[in-house]
Amino acid sequence: MTANPPKTQAASSLRTGLRIINAVLERETSGRTGFNVARLAQEMGIDPSKASRMTQELCDREFLERREDSTLRVAAGFHELARALNHGLLRGSRPVLRRLAIEHGAGARLSVRDGVLVRLLRAEAAAATEPWPVRAGLVTPCWCTGAGRALLLDHSGEEIAELLRGYELIGVGGPNAAHSAAEVAAANDRDRPGGMIAAHGEFEHGVTEYAVPVRDGQGRIFAALAVLGRHTDLEPREEAIRADLTASASSLGRLIEDTTA
Missing domain, CATH: 1.10.10.10 (Winged helix-like DNA-binding domain superfamily/Winged helix DNA-binding domain)
Structure with a gap:
């Protein structure tokens, strides 16, 4: 063999x-x-x-x-990552996530990036709608998840290539996952004008994840807010989800203290 x-x-x-x-x-x-x-x-x-x-x-x-x-x-x-997170954001995210989950009949998540990993900070779900069980601390790859790509939305193609240098992307994620840094950058170039990542089957077959960055007062991406569930359930609601995620991310961004002050 x-x-x-x-x-x-x-x-x-x-x-x-x-x-x-x-x-x-x-x-x-x-x-x-x-x-x-x-x-x-x-x-x-x-x-x-x-x-x-x-x-x-x-x-x-x-x-x-x-x-x-x-x-x-x-x-x-x-x-250290948990301590760095603004506690007002973490505490204030719960009602926001809960409302998103109930409104769209889906899972709602707040995540941050840890190198090439996406680390889940808080999750809420409408009953029996999460595609898989989750709890705080779950880690997933940044290149094949909606939250991960949202966290990289300000990265240039060169910066994404440098971040993923030495990592083999083939064989990780769902059927529509990126297989190279160039594909990650191209997917973000496609989604950037609309301000929302639309990841269809990138992490798991049949699952769609919509995600937007949460920015601090300086405009820096601090976290990612996402809604995910079955593709057939969420795609018809894409525009409503886009508007809801954008407004929710803006409200969460106002909770972030400027730690450099």
């Missing part, structure tokens, strides 16, 4: 890394004893040597860290 080609291996490693971070975070937030590498490998059904290798890489990148008892937890980088 021939070995997997390098592109397939890279995509598989990225997916596994994202799953590991999610598993560690969910375990930590549940209040139960954290996973050590062996327990994590068993829980996720992956080879222990692979789990050891990948958790070490995640620790080296400061996504995870080991406690003295060898259990894993999310690293300082995650907590």
